[in-house]
Amino acid sequence: MADRQKKGIRIEALRKRYGKGDTAVDALKGVDMQVAPGEVVGLIGPSGSGKSTLLKCLGAVIEPTAGRMTLGEEVIYDDGWKMPDLRALRRDKIGFVFQAPYLIPFLDVTDNVALLSMLTGRSNGESRKRAMELLEALDVVHRAKALPAQLSGGEQQRVSIARALVNRPPVILADEPTAPLDSERALAVIRILNQMALQYETAIIVVTHDEKIIPTFKRIYHIRDGKTQEETGEGRAFE
Amino acid sequence: MISLAGRDIMHAWGKFVFTGVGLGLLIGITLSMAGIYRGMVDDAKALLDNSGADLWVVQKDTLGPYAEPSSIYDDTWRAIRGMPGVARAANITYLTMQVRQGESDVRTMVTGVTTGEPGTPGWPPYLVAGRQITRSHYEAVADVATGFALGDRLQIRRNHYTVVGLTRRMVSSGGDPMVFVPIKDAQEAQFLKDNDAIRQQRRRTTANPAFNYPGNPGLLNAVIASQSTNPYVNAVLVQIEAGHSAEDVAESIRRWKRLTVYTRSQMEEILVGKLIATSAKQIFMFLVILSVVSAAIVAFIIYTLTLGKIREIAVLKLIGTRNRTIAAMILQQAIALGMIGFVVGKIAATLLMAPIFPKYVLLEPLDSVIGFVAVVVICILSSIIAIRAALKVDPAEAIGG
Numbered sequence: 269m270a271d272r273q274k275k276g277i278r279i280e281a282l283r284k285r286y287g288k289g290d291t292a293v294d295a296l297k298g299v300d301m302q303v304a305p306g307e308v309v310g311l312i313g314p315s316g317s318g319k320s321t322l323l324k325c326l327g328a329v330i331e332p333t334a335g336r337m338t339l340g341e342e343v344i345y346d347d348g349w350k351m352p353d354l355r356a357l358r359r360d361k362i363g364f365v366f367q368a369p370y371l372i373p374f375l376d377v378t379d380n381v382a383l384l385s386m387l388t389g390r391s392n393g394e395s396r397k398r399a400m401e402l403l404e405a406l407d408v409v410h411r412a413k414a415l416p417a418q419l420s421g422g423e424q425q426r427v428s429i430a431r432a433l434v435n436r437p438p439v440i441l442a443d444e445p446t447a448p449l450d451s452e453r454a455l456a457v458i459r460i461l462n463q464m465a466l467q468y469e470t471a472i473i474v475v476t477h478d479e480k481i482i483p484t485f486k487r488i489y490h491i492r493d494g495k496t497q498e499e500t501g502e503g504r505a506f507e
Numbered sequence: 508m509i510s511l512a513g514r515d516i517m518h519a520w521g522k523f524v525f526t527g528v529g530l531g532l533l534i535g536i537t538l539s540m541a542g543i544y545r546g547m548v549d550d551a552k553a554l555l556d557n558s559g560a561d562l563w564v565v566q567k568d569t570l571g572p573y574a575e576p577s578s579i580y581d582d583t584w585r586a587i588r589g590m591p592g593v594a595r596a597a598n599i600t601y602l603t604m605q606v607r608q609g610e611s612d613v614r615t616m617v618t619g620v621t622t623g624e625p626g627t628p629g630w631p632p633y634l635v636a637g638r639q640i641t642r643s644h645y646e647a648v649a650d651v652a653t654g655f656a657l658g659d660r661l662q663i664r665r666n667h668y669t670v671v672g673l674t675r676r677m678v679s680s681g682g683d684p685m686v687f688v689p690i691k692d693a694q695e696a697q698f699l700k701d702n703d704a705i706r707q708q709r710r711r712t713t714a715n716p717a718f719n720y721p722g723n724p725g726l727l728n729a730v731i732a733s734q735s736t737n738p739y740v741n742a743v744l745v746q747i748e749a750g751h752s753a754e755d756v757a758e759s760i761r762r763w764k765r766l767t768v769y770t771r772s773q774m775e776e777i778l779v780g781k782l783i784a785t786s787a788k789q790i791f792m793f794l795v796i797l798s799v800v801s802a803a804i805v806a807f808i809i810y811t812l813t814l815g816k817i818r819e820i821a822v823l824k825l826i827g828t829r830n831r832t833i834a835a836m837i838l839q840q841a842i843a844l845g846m847i848g849f850v851v852g853k854i855a856a857t858l859l860m861a862p863i864f865p866k867y868v869l870l871e872p873l874d875s876v877i878g879f880v881a882v883v884v885i886c887i888l889s890s891i892i893a894i895r896a897a898l899k900v901d902p903a904e905a906i907g908g
Binding site for chain 2: 320324359366382
């Protein structure tokens with residue numbers, strides 16, 4: 269367990285301040301968090317609590333003000349970015365699943381998944397092979413040649429999960445991935461995320477408001493006024 | 508790596524093709540404008556080539572006979588013919604006027620040529636039907652662009668002419684087709700007054716005691732006769748004997764005959780540099796305006812297409828797509844749009860616009876190459892705004908909150 273935790277994501281005393289002087293707002297006030305490979309944790313909190321800010325910091329999209337972030341055994345932030353190329357960091361080490369799938373409308377399902385792999389320099393053939401494996405694992409391989417507009421909402425979300433996994437990143441950030449889905453499909457997506465986390469040894473953080481999926485997490489981080497509080501969840505998805 | 512631009516174009520090909528056709532029509536107009544300018548230059552050169560002359564002898568200190576009026580006596584050619592190095596010399600007159608045929612009329616350049624043998628300067632160098640003028644009066648050879656046919660009867664001033672031959676690409680520098688008539692008829696047409704004016708002039712001359720005094724009855728008739736004839740022509744066209752320099756012969760005529768003489772290159776400079784210079788500037792301005800409008804349209808279209816993909820671009824950036832990949836996608840789309848536009852424009856200019864345009868439109872391959880390069884450059888420049896907009900997209904936009 270100690271080794272697995274080493275390879276997950278660890279956040280210590282992360283702070284983010286917007287603005288300066290009297291108008292400065294502290295969105296994150298010392299967030300601590302740790303997610304192990306194969307683990308899916310929930311990140312919940314009311315609007316304006318700092319969920320999106322935390323997600324953007326974790327996703328290397330905005331720069332925190334202070335703190336430390338470790339991805340696997342690599343320190344990526346320690347009061348300043350330690351990685352020279354944040355774009356490559358996002359591409360190789362972080363997977364994203366969004367509220368809406370945001371698939372590229374002019375690429376078919378296979379190429380939507382394979383594109384990210386191709387961006388790392390892998391050949392088209394190898395990238396498509398990886399994509400097909402994931403589509404099979406996610407049970408959407410029969411729609412491999414379809415365009416995103418031809419898929420149902422649940423199928424689109426499964427394709428976006430495949431895209432997030434294609435470069436085998438150590439962490440996946442999922443922003444409200446079940447928001448547009450009904451209960452049955454939402455639970456199916458969470459079940460898939462859990463399966464994928466275990467299968468690919470990926471740490472997954474799911475930001476959600478969705479009451480119906482909250483009981484599925486074993487561990488939940490509540491974020492309130494820029495600080496996190498860890499809670500043990502019901503973990504129903506695994507039972 | 509997948510061609511993102513290619514996939515996007517294939518995904519929305521109808522939009523691209525429709526936009527490209529619209530742009531293509533604009534490019535077609537631009538190519539046609541260039542073709543009109545080339546046509547004007549070619550018309551001017553055709554006028555010089557078809558005259559068969561090496562030298563143009565005109566009134567002193569004028570730019571005649573095409574760019575300015577020029578009058579010289581119609582016997583000047585004899586003196587010029589006798590000069591060393593001159594193989595042939597012939598009078599010529601040019602008169603732009605409406606030529607009537609039945610109820611309709613056609614704007615033409617009536618050219619008076621000396622009757623003689625084929626090869627005489629001023630004669631149409633070849634015919635597509637019929638024969639050359641063989642009689643001294645009332646026969647005409649017309650360019651096919653006039654619409655006249657062999658045997659048609661034309662009316663120039665008061666006289667009627669029978670079309671005995673047809674020629675092609677014989678046009679004035681303004682593009683008006685030529686009608687060749689015998690020089691005596693052309694001289695008469697050029698200065699012929701109406702009957703009332705002739706009667707008035709005769710009455711005034713008769714009433715003038717200086718011309719009509721007792722003891723010299725022949726004087727009045729001689730004066731009246733001189734008033735109703737035209738001893739002038741516009742120019743003498745000269746062909747140089749082999750082995751002689753056109754410049755040397757021209758210099759000799761200038762010195763001894765006190766006339767202005769132009770060589771082929773000087774005459775071309777007058778026609779292209781002076782006569783059609785204003786038209787060329789107007790066309791150039793149209794070309795500039797059309798290029799700017801084309802650039803603005805391409806920029807607007809590419810910018811709009813890019814704004815429609817902002818969310819996808821944010822996602823692409825978030826998942827680690829390099830800026831140059833996104834820039835290349837937009838650039839390739841702009842170039843593809845330009846290429847579709849160019850192909851449509853070239854086809855439209857060649858098959859649609861040039862054949863129906865009332866002036867000669869010469870679409871040079873080199874102009875097409877320059878046009879293609881210009882379109883590509885314009886598309887590249889036009890895509891800069893869209894690329895800047897795309898590169899400014901914050902990848903955080905893909906994440907809610």
